Amino acid sequence: MSNSTITPWVVGNWKMNPMHANAFQLIEEFKQLLQQDNIAAEQCHIGVAPTSIVLTGVQAQLKDAARAVYTVAQDLSRVAGTGAYTGEVSAELLKDSQIEYVLIGHSERRELFGDNVEILKAKLQNALSAGLTVIYCVGESLEQREQGAAEQVVLQQICDIAAVVKAEQWQNIVVAYEPIWAIGTGKTASPADAQAMHAKIREGLKQITAFGATTAILYGGSVKAENAVELAACPDINGALVGGASLNAQSFYQIAKAFAQSK
Numbered sequence: 001m002s003n004s005t006i007t008p009w010v011v012g013n014w015k016m017n018p019m020h021a022n023a024f025q026l027i028e029e030f031k032q033l034l035q036q037d038n039i040a041a042e043q044c045h046i047g048v049a050p051t052s053i054v055l056t057g058v059q060a061q062l063k064d065a066a067r068a069v070y071t072v073a074q075d076l077s078r079v080a081g082t083g084a085y086t087g088e089v090s091a092e093l094l095k096d097s098q099i100e101y102v103l104i105g106h107s108e109r110r111e112l113f114g115d116n117v118e119i120l121k122a123k124l125q126n127a128l129s130a131g132l133t134v135i136y137c138v139g140e141s142l143e144q145r146e147q148g149a150a151e152q153v154v155l156q157q158i159c160d161i162a163a164v165v166k167a168e169q170w171q172n173i174v175v176a177y178e179p180i181w182a183i184g185t186g187k188t189a190s191p192a193d194a195q196a197m198h199a200k201i202r203e204g205l206k207q208i209t210a211f212g213a214t215t216a217i218l219y220g221g222s223v224k225a226e227n228a229v230e231l232a233a234c235p236d237i238n239g240a241l242v243g244g245a246s247l248n249a250q251s252f253y254q255i256a257k258a259f260a261q262s263k
């Protein structure tokens with residue numbers, strides 16, 4: 001069973017995928033599933049992360065859902081406040097739009113858009129200062145895993161941010177372990193391998209923060225309805241960050257249900 005003191009999180013990362021009509025339909029289907037068979041809010045936090053242009057539309061659409069479903073931004077600016085920063089969306093603008101959650105450090109941002117440690121630290125500081133909760137993504141490449149460096153890489157990614165997170169701000173951080181080789185590939189880390197890394201992350205967090213025992217650690221990487229129950233049964237896997245399978249309302253619902261029932 002999962003660590004019962006931590007409410008699991010299941011968050012769908014839509015990436016640059018559904019157009020408005022598809023996003024609308026997806027949310028309508030998901031709302032209907034919750035209507036038919038609700039998942040208690042205290043059993044599982046549920047969130048969806050649409051692209052920024054769809055974010056507030058989805059948020060409005062979710063207002064009459066049978067339970068809270070959070071809207072999560074996929075990214076934010078490394079620049080704080082307002083100003084002459086063409087194309088950017090700041091933490092304050094997210095907060096002003098009642099968006100309370102943001103992903104930071106997704107491997108696609110790190111690999112394709114140059115989000116290095118300094119940029120990630122700036123984004124994190126901005127998000128936390130604005131009062132947002134951050135889902136901070138970490139994970140090793142296949143090469144790093146094959147070299148036996150997975151644990152070191154992942155723990156370093158956690159340490160990278162420790163200098164800029166104030167003691168009490170750790171309450172507003174969720175960690176998502178996403179081995180890069182498992183993202184969008186159909187290859188999932190085995191529950192045993194995922195659990196082993198999550199246990200290491202838990203140990204690392206306990207050394208860094210007083211909230212280390214209660215920080216939710218999500219797994220991401222080809223999570224689907226078919227493997228969610230097994231992953232949810234691992235004691236240190238406190239939820240899932242779901243890409244592809246979150247684009248299907250039924251699969252996403254089944255994943256949320258699996259984690260809710262693992263409590």
Ligand code: PEP
Pocket residue numbers: 013178182183184185186220221222223241242243244245
């Ligand atoms: C992700 O991008 O965060 C992810 C885990 O994707 P997928 O579930 O498609 O592997």
